[in-house]
C-alpha cells in the first residue's frame with residue numbers, strides 16, 4: 001500500500017501532463033486537413049501550368065459513338081461516385097465534411113454546356129476545392145476528351 005501510493009501519484013501526474021500538453025485530437029485533425037488542402041491547391045496550380053490545348057489536337061475518334069462509349073466507361077470508374085450516376089451532383093462522396101458538393105451538370109445554363117474545350121480543361125486541372133486533377137491522376141488526355149463528350153452529348157441530352 002505504501003509503495004503503491006507514489007506509483008499511483010506518478011501515474012496521475014503523467015496522465016495530467018500528457019492530457020494538457022500538445023495539440024488534442026481535433027486540433028491535429030484540423031491541421032492535417034489544412035495541410036492536405038494546401039498540397040492539393042499546389043498541384044492544381046501545377047496542373048494549370050502544364051495544361052496544353054495543343055496536346056488534345058491529335059485526338060480523333062472513329063465515330064461520335066465511340067467517344068461517348070469510352071466516356072461512359074471513364075464516367076463509371078472515375079466520376080460517378082462523387083457526381084452521381086446522372087451527373088446531378090448527388091454522388092455519395094463529399095468534400096470537407098459535406099460543405100463542398102459537386103454542382104449539377106444538368107441545368108440549362110451549366111457553364112460548360114457549349115464549351116467542350118473548357119470542360120476538358122476543368123477535368124484536367126481539377127479545382128482547389130475538392131475536384132481531383134485528372135491530368136495527374138492517371139486519366140489519359142484521350143479519356144478526358146471522351147468523358148467530356150459523354151457528359152455533353154449523352155448525360156445532358158437524356
Ligand code: HEC
Nearest residue numbers: 078079082095100101102103122123127129130131132147
Ligand atoms: C472525389 C470526388 C470527385 C470525383 C471522383 C470527381 N469529381 Fe468533379 N468535382 C468534385 C467537386 C467537389 C467539385 C466542385 C469543386 C468546386 O466547387 O471547386 C467538382 C467539380 C467538377 C466540375 C466543374 C463543374 C462546374 O460546373 O463548375 C467538372 C466539369 C467535374 N467536376 C468533372 C468531373 C469528371 C469528368 C470526373 C471524372 C473524371 C470527376 N469530376 C470526378 C468532386 C469530384
